[in-house]
Amino acid sequence: MNALLPRSCRPGALRATPARPPRRQAGLELAFVLLPGFDLLALMAGLEPLRLADRLGPRGQVHTRLLSLDRAAVMSAQGVAMPVEGNLTDHPDADLTLVVGGEGICPQLPQTLTGALRRLWRQGRRVGAVHGGIFALAQAGILGGHRFAAHRDHLPVLAAQWPDLAPVATLYCMDRRVVTCAGGIAMADLSLRLIHDSVGQAAAHEAMHACLVTAPRGEDTPQTASVAPRTQTRNPSMHRAVQWIEQHFAEPDCLKQAVHEAGTSARQLQRLFRVHLGVRPTQYLTEVRLNQGRALLAQTEMSVQDVALACGYTATGTFAKLFRERFGIAPSRYSPFQSKSGA
Structure with missing residues (x-):
């Protein structure tokens, strides 16, 4: 399991956090904000292409950080406690901040989370969600007027509680500064797309082949069989x-x-x-x-x-x-x- 984690999130990393390097002029930096009960499959599927792109390409081109609401380790739906580096306010300058949830729905997420997401949005940064994290963006009022992907099991809840929103049942979606993914293995497809757009086609192909992916699926791919x-x-x-x-x-x-x-x-x-x-x-x-x-x-x-x-x-x-x-x-x-x- 440790080999699958970002270098900075392996056991022992929290005991001595190194000084943060100067911000890169190019590349990709992602912050994953983990909610309790998050989808571990989606997180791992998203992290592995990013790790491989960083290992196989120029070092420092891809950087990931795992965050939580209270700086404590977060328990996944599968019962795995994931260590983190801090909370969202500790690392507000990622290229993309993704809130990762799971099957469950929090009726009211903490104001610290929704408020931080709104601040990032007002600053012109990209924000997004994976699986049940979509409810954080909905509660923050960010999804209005955007096309976004939601897990098919969450569609009836979104329709009932936010009838003005228009989710789509596709694997992932990138609409301007809103990036969303339904979860599961689809997160690997989104990561490969992000690598392609931010680091380059060569890095995306290297990561794709290392993951044994013959061809990444596009954002309009439906979640269910035809x-x-x-x-x-x-x-x-x-x-x-x-x-x-x-x-x-x-x-x-x-x-x-x-x-x-x-x-x-x-x-x-x-x-x-x-x-x-x-x-x-x-x-x-x-x-x-x-x-x-x-x-x-x-x-x-x-x-x-x-x-x-x-x-x-x-x-x-x-x-x-x-x-x-x-x-x-x-x-x-x-x-x-x-x-x-x-x-």
Whole structure:
């Protein structure tokens, strides 16, 4: 594990922090601000290309720092305590500051974090987020008017709490001074892009080959497989209907519009769904809505009534009945650890 960490973050580094070198005229300096429960996979996937670019290219071209909210080591979602070099206010001049979170959502992050992010933003610096760190940028008010990537599991929460924002379900996104990544292995793709843009194509290729990456994925790559592998059909009408339902599930006329988008009859669409998915379009829509509702109940403080409305149900009783049938528990009592196995 130690070999994967930046040199300055290996055990013992905090006992004697060396004087900081003069700021480089070229290269890349990144600060990773770790939140409790952060995604260790994403952090390691992002650090390794950066480490290799620094080792294989001119030394000092790439520098990384791990920071926390209180200068203490941070526990990852995987149970690994990560040592850090300080907090965000100790190192405010990185080329890019990324807040790294995980699956969980902090309902209210410390003002020290959101305030520091706003100061960096006002100073014209680049800021960003990885996985659950996106909520720090949302609470800081930085994401308005920007295109940004968010993990697909966080999309319903963002839509419910910040309806004016427009996240995209891609691997990563770079929109002016906002840099965001959905997490996981996608962080390696973002790091390779940052190396390419800041250090050069040669350094990016060296790091890419050393990581055994045959080709980095672009920022518009979707997080999920296309409809064809999931439905095991290449029928274009089926693809268009599924995509419409998944993107517009809360709309009252969702199924009617899905038929229109599919370019076929309602009867033919019913047949396609039965053949390829084993369910009717209404059942597929219900499953999408209930999964969104489950995510909102697990990750927000929204009331059951508000969750029902966000999922397209005007009658809370209908939502509660369907939710109980699907997950074996009333939505008012739902916990991620209490649902039926396989739910």
